[in-house]
Amino acid sequence: xxxxxxxxxxLYWEQLMEHLHGDTSVFFSENFVYPRQLxxxxxxxxxxxxxxGCSHCAGRYFQKDLGTWELDxxxxxxxxxxxxxxxxxxxxxxxxxxxxxxxxxxATTKRHGNHFGIHTxxxxxxxxxxKFGFLTELNRISTDNxxxxxxSLDAGSSKSWQKTKKGxxxxxxxxIEGLRKAVRIREKAGKGHAIRVCYLMxxxxxxxxxxxxxxxxxxxxxxxxxxxxIPFAHYNQDFDTIRRYKNxxxxxxxxxxxxxLEPFLSxxxxxxxxxxxxxxxxxxxxxFSFNKCIYSYYQxxxxxxxxxxxxxxxxxxxxxxxxxxxxxxxIEKFHQLMSKNMNNTWNANICFSKGARCNRxxxxxxxxxxxxxxxxxxxxxxxxxxxxxxxxLSKNSLSDWRMIEIESPGFLPDxx
Numbered sequence: 001x002x003x004x005x006x007x008x009x010x011l012y013w014e015q016l017m018e019h020l021h022g023d024t025s026v027f028f029s030e031n032f033v034y035p036r037q038l039x040x041x042x043x044x045x046x047x048x049x050x051x052x053g054c055s056h057c058a059g060r061y062f063q064k065d066l067g068t069w070e071l072d073x074x075x076x077x078x079x080x081x082x083x084x085x086x087x088x089x090x091x092x093x094x095x096x097x098x099x100x101x102x103x104x105x106x107a108t109t110k111r112h113g114n115h116f117g118i119h120t121x122x123x124x125x126x127x128x129x130x131k132f133g134f135l136t137e138l139n140r141i142s143t144d145n146x147x148x149x150x151x152s153l154d155a156g157s158s159k160s161w162q163k164t165k166k167g168x169x170x171x172x173x174x175x176i177e178g179l180r181k182a183v184r185i186r187e188k189a190g191k192g193h194a195i196r197v198c199y200l201m202x203x204x205x206x207x208x209x210x211x212x213x214x215x216x217x218x219x220x221x222x223x224x225x226x227x228x229x230i231p232f233a234h235y236n237q238d239f240d241t242i243r244r245y246k247n248x249x250x251x252x253x254x255x256x257x258x259x260x261l262e263p264f265l266s267x268x269x270x271x272x273x274x275x276x277x278x279x280x281x282x283x284x285x286x287x288f289s290f291n292k293c294i295y296s297y298y299q300x301x302x303x304x305x306x307x308x309x310x311x312x313x314x315x316x317x318x319x320x321x322x323x324x325x326x327x328x329x330x331i332e333k334f335h336q337l338m339s340k341n342m343n344n345t346w347n348a349n350i351c352f353s354k355g356a357r358c359n360r361x362x363x364x365x366x367x368x369x370x371x372x373x374x375x376x377x378x379x380x381x382x383x384x385x386x387x388x389x390x391x392x393l394s395k396n397s398l399s400d401w402r403m404i405e406i407e408s409p410g411f412l413p414d415x416x
Contacts, residue, residue, distance in 0.1 A: 005276045007225065007269055009148075012361040013368040016298050019085070024372060027294055028344040035338065036298050037086035038077075039312040042099035043067050043304040050095040052121055053166030054154070056200055056231040059093030062316040066094070067306025067327075070101040074108055075329035082112035084300075090119035092315045094304045097124050103137065110141040116193075122151040123171045125178030135178065139185045139192040145224070147193035151179060154198070156213030160205045179221050187222075195223045197273075200231045201257050202249075208260060215264045218273045225274045228261055230254050232283040236318055236355045242285045250280035282360045290370040293348045295362040296341040302327055308337050313359045314351060321350060 008014070019036040020026055026033050043066035044050060054060075077087075087109040089096040096102055097120050109116045128134035138149065155161035158172035165171075179195065186192035197218055199205075218226045230253060233245040258277060266275045281287075295311050302308065303315035307323045314322035324337040348366065351357060358366060 005265070005269075006278060007274060007276070010278070010360075012298065012364045016365055020297065027297065027369070028342065032335070032339060033297065033342075034080075034083045035296060035300050036084070037088055038084045039088045039090060039299055039301040039315075040073065040096070040105060041091040041094050041302060041304040041312070041315055042070065042089065042096045042102060042105065043306075044091075044094045045098045045100065048098065049091070049093050049304065050098070050121075051123065051167065052095070054164065055166070056154075056164075056202060057093070058232070058235050058313070059091075059316065060234050061236040061318070062093050063318045064093045065305035065317050067304065069302075069306040069327045070099070070105075072327050072329045073302055074101070074104065076327070076331060076334055077105070077108045077112065079329075079331040080112070080334075082114055085114055086117065087114050088117040088119070088299075088312075090117075090312070091304060092312060095121060097128070103134070106138070107141060110143065115143070115146045117147070118149045120149070120151060121165070121167075122153065122175040122178055123167065125151075126174045126181065129178065129181050135182045136185055139182070139189055142191075142193035144191070145194040148196055148224075149182065149193055150196040150198060151175065152198050152200070153214070154200045155205050156210035156217070160207075160210050164205050176217060176221070179223060183222050194225075197223055197226045199226060199228050201228055202231055202253070206253075206257060206260070211260060211264060215275060218275070221273075223273050225276070228257070228275075228277040230257060230280050232280065233285075235313060235357065238355055239285055239288075239352065239357075242357075246280065246285055254279050278360075283363060285357070287363060287367060288348075288352060288357060290366045291347045291349055292344070292369060292373070293346055293351075293362070293366055294342075294369045295358065295365055296338070296343070298361060298365055300324075300338060300341060308334075310341055310346075311359070311362055313362070314356045319351070319354060319356050321354065322356065 016036060017024075020033065046066055046068060049064045049066060087105075089102070089105065096118065106116055106118075125135060129136065153161070153175060154164050155172065158169045161167070161172040162169035179197070182195055186195070197214075199214060214226065230250055232250070233242040258279065261277050264275055265277060266273075293310075299311060300308060301310070301312045301315045303323075305315075305317050306327050307315075308325050308327060309315040309319070310322045310324060324341055325333065348358075357363075
């Protein structure tokens, strides 16, 4: 499976270029631009970050502080008035639906014309629909399938789910029922958000039986997509440890999983559900060859502990060097922090040296930018010297370069 079968929602450099209208001259210039999205890590229920104990959780080795900053965060959303178009609700170590302000945040997102994305374990969806019509309301406020609900299921049966997630075995059936109700509500309404299911494969849930079961379930439910992937090594570990994991786990198991999944994968992106696999190449530690970081143009993060962070994967007190400032209701301070985040002098190796690294989005975007710099220099006859500020070059030159580069193989993700 060498062809890139990711749907457009997973092509992060293209998303960034769409947000910036293809204008690469804004990178590290004096022009203020809002990022594409704001990731919001609501602080659990203030006592617990999450009710599960997933062995593959990226935040397993993080310090998990929980703040009480939600009202200030809501004020910022109201003062932004929709200028950051996507609001993503998830967590480096928290479950967003645990938070008492969750629906208020979603309503504020839609009030200002933004789109939402929700990343959750799904264990509360059925109960919340039964008690106060949560899924019905979620569908009502959604505007189209750009809004989405994503469930991290990671199992094909209640038994493997309990083993994988360290939760109550009966919760699995509740998640499936919640998904079923969400689809039925959307069908009845004739419109609504996308419904996605994610499945991390590893020893314990990778059996052919589990794969067959989950594929049967999602087809029966009629969700939009099922993404299989392989867990990357936990954050907050040195790169040699991650490299050993890559060679011992990621590479050999990915090959096995690809072969096992092949009969179940979709042949066309028009299929529903669209079933696909993303391999470890999208988080490969040996691709971290860059030092410039432009992820700030893609996203800024409300950390669960009450601080703004440079990106979602470093949003923990464990990575204090990536804090931008404390969350409060001051919109001018927020603007200053965003400008601070779009910093040409920030070296990505500051993150790498502390065991922090990019997620799939950050890696793809920063590699594309590195490619952009290198090829632009070559185009201008500046061999082996990278431009430190693309914005200093003429806009016409950039426009000409972009037309050439789009035709060049290997710059944009293959296959879509």
